Amino acid sequence: MSAALSDPRPAAPSASQARALLVDRYGSAEAPAGLLLNDTIAGLLSHRSVRAFSDRPLPEGLIETLVAAAQSAPSSSNLQTFSVVAVENPQTKARLAEIAGGQKHVVEAPLVLVWLADLARLEEIGRRAGHPTDALSFLETLFVGIIDAALAAQNALVALESLGLGGVYLGAFRNRPVEVAELLGLPPNVLGVFGLAIGHPDPARPADVKPRLSQRLVLHRERYDASLPQAAVEHYEAALRTFQKGQGLPEVGWTATALNRVRGAEALSGRDRIRDALAALGFGLR
Amino acid sequence: MSAALSDPRPAAPSASQARALLVDRYGSAEAPAGLLLNDTIAGLLSHRSVRAFSDRPLPEGLIETLVAAAQSAPSSSNLQTFSVVAVENPQTKARLAEIAGGQKHVVEAPLVLVWLADLARLEEIGRRAGHPTDALSFLETLFVGIIDAALAAQNALVALESLGLGGVYLGAFRNRPVEVAELLGLPPNVLGVFGLAIGHPDPARPADVKPRLSQRLVLHRERYDASLPQAAVEHYEAALRTFQKGQGLPEVGWTATALNRVRGAEALSGRDRIRDALAALGFGLR
Numbered sequence: 001m002s003a004a005l006s007d008p009r010p011a012a013p014s015a016s017q018a019r020a021l022l023v024d025r026y027g028s029a030e031a032p033a034g035l036l037l038n039d040t041i042a043g044l045l046s047h048r049s050v051r052a053f054s055d056r057p058l059p060e061g062l063i064e065t066l067v068a069a070a071q072s073a074p075s076s077s078n079l080q081t082f083s084v085v086a087v088e089n090p091q092t093k094a095r096l097a098e099i100a101g102g103q104k105h106v107v108e109a110p111l112v113l114v115w116l117a118d119l120a121r122l123e124e125i126g127r128r129a130g131h132p133t134d135a136l137s138f139l140e141t142l143f144v145g146i147i148d149a150a151l152a153a154q155n156a157l158v159a160l161e162s163l164g165l166g167g168v169y170l171g172a173f174r175n176r177p178v179e180v181a182e183l184l185g186l187p188p189n190v191l192g193v194f195g196l197a198i199g200h201p202d203p204a205r206p207a208d209v210k211p212r213l214s215q216r217l218v219l220h221r222e223r224y225d226a227s228l229p230q231a232a233v234e235h236y237e238a239a240l241r242t243f244q245k246g247q248g249l250p251e252v253g254w255t256a257t258a259l260n261r262v263r264g265a266e267a268l269s270g271r272d273r274i275r276d277a278l279a280a281l282g283f284g285l286r
Numbered sequence: 287m288s289a290a291l292s293d294p295r296p297a298a299p300s301a302s303q304a305r306a307l308l309v310d311r312y313g314s315a316e317a318p319a320g321l322l323l324n325d326t327i328a329g330l331l332s333h334r335s336v337r338a339f340s341d342r343p344l345p346e347g348l349i350e351t352l353v354a355a356a357q358s359a360p361s362s363s364n365l366q367t368f369s370v371v372a373v374e375n376p377q378t379k380a381r382l383a384e385i386a387g388g389q390k391h392v393v394e395a396p397l398v399l400v401w402l403a404d405l406a407r408l409e410e411i412g413r414r415a416g417h418p419t420d421a422l423s424f425l426e427t428l429f430v431g432i433i434d435a436a437l438a439a440q441n442a443l444v445a446l447e448s449l450g451l452g453g454v455y456l457g458a459f460r461n462r463p464v465e466v467a468e469l470l471g472l473p474p475n476v477l478g479v480f481g482l483a484i485g486h487p488d489p490a491r492p493a494d495v496k497p498r499l500s501q502r503l504v505l506h507r508e509r510y511d512a513s514l515p516q517a518a519v520e521h522y523e524a525a526l527r528t529f530q531k532g533q534g535l536p537e538v539g540w541t542a543t544a545l546n547r548v549r550g551a552e553a554l555s556g557r558d559r560i561r562d563a564l565a566a567l568g569f570g571l572r
Contacts, residue, residue, distance in 0.1 A: 074335055074454070077547050078496065083503075084505055087509070143460070259412050262421040264418060
């Protein structure tokens with residue numbers, strides 16, 4: 001076994017480092033106290049999406065490591081309905097960047113993993129066995145594929161961040177799923193759910209931890225609480241403006257941006273037609 | 287800050303421990319070599335679904351810790367379209383177990399987290415702002431909620447396993463989503479995507495690492511390779527039978543079980559009707 005025991009994480013976070021992470025994540029007014037912390041959890045709390053990569057090459061064995069982490073995530077009924085395409089070819093990345101609406105970090109990243117909801121593998125195994133696979137044509141089974149792909153991808157992201165690398169998901173591949181399928185040679189019943197651009201973070205263009213909504217708005221005890229306290233929403237507005245200021249971004253807050261993104265079909269960048277695209281890709285959606 | 291720096295992970299895995307993990311995960315014929323390993327990655331590779339829990343109480347601060355980890359996962363356009371209900375009440379757990387088809391570990395687990403695709407929060411924020419939210423009625427936006435929930439839940443699972451706890455996802459909540467919504471008081475436009483039963487693993491009933499398909503069947507380079515080498519499928523059959531034997535389970539392999547699960551609508555335990563259920567829950571699915 002040539003496994004390299006590389007890049008051990010630093011020592012467990014101190015209490016003050018932990019507090020700083022939680023203030024970054026929630027703002028000082030809403031940062032929870034009394035959390036359980038270790039290196040792995042500190043790593044999760046430290047996540048930031050990286051869109052600026054250096055040209056430092058990726059380590060040998062990275063792709064296989066990320067796929068092993070991904071496959072170690074749970075899979076619904078162990079159906080293993082995800083696959084992944086590892087793209088390093090500059091021309092393919094350029095085309096993916098264009099499909100994603102001109103996201104230049106897709107080209108800059110040395111590696112793009114495209115996570116697939118893959119119902120074709122079971123279809124082919126059924127064909128070889130002479131066994132019906134009619135349940136693959138239901139919307140539920142596409143959900144299974146999407147969930148399997150998401151759980152897998154998140155494990156890969158956790159793994160790569162633990163190695164000091166950075167990444168960002170690329171949901172915009174769903175703007176034009178048929179073109180992604182053509183580019184990557186996907187058979188029917190396979191959807192590119194999202195991409196993950198991966199590289200060494202460029203130290204000259206660092207990303208910060210983005211604040212999230214207060215746990216008061218997200219965590220419910222025993223039953224859903226629909227009261228949505230306005231004060232917590234306003235604390236979040238303030239925390240996100242502070243983040244935006246620190247990143248040199250326009251201080252537009254969250255509410256206006258999020259509401260603009262869900263205002264109507266025209267805000268969905270083509271994803272309002274995803275049912276037609278899925279039908280074209282062979283999904284039954286029953 | 288009262289953050290407890292608890293349960294530091296053991297020292298980095300040795301090469302022989304790493305090899306053993308990979309043989310468990312892939313079988314000896316298909317175990318990849320040359321992977322990059324550290325404690326976090328070793329933790330990911332060690333995942334096993336735990337369905338047998340001891341009655342040892344959960345640590346203080348666990349739920350807030352898991353939610354902080356969950357919210358630290360990426361969110362599509364930062365829309366934060368997931369919520370989570372933490373269920374500890376025995377009556378509610380008993381009802382959830384029944385909805386899930388009588389899964390007794392749902393009762394045995396001291397905590398069940400129900401992960402929600404939550405489009406209601408943005409709908410309410412839009413209502414308060416007098417802003418349209420028509421894009422919430424598209425199938426794509428439900429995908430966003432499902433993906434946000436899955437990424438978040440997987441971070442929570444990684445966090446709880448790093449603390450020595452165990453868990454198992456409960457996809458069977460999708461068998462009867464309207465009943466889950468009624469039980470938990472979910473407003474329209476909120477779907478219980480899956481549950482996560484959590485507790486201390488019962489040392490008397492240990493779970494093993496379940497093998498997965500060879501990377502040859504899951505990882506594609508540059509373009510999708512549909513050849514699906516039969517030898518790799520057969521290696522997997524053998525690895526899974528070895529696992530089943532070790533767990534005292536019937537040695538049925540993978541292909542027959544997986545194909546039985548996708549044979550047709552009758553194998554979906556009610557999930558063939560999920561479109562009707564989603565419509566009843568208020569989702570537009572346009």
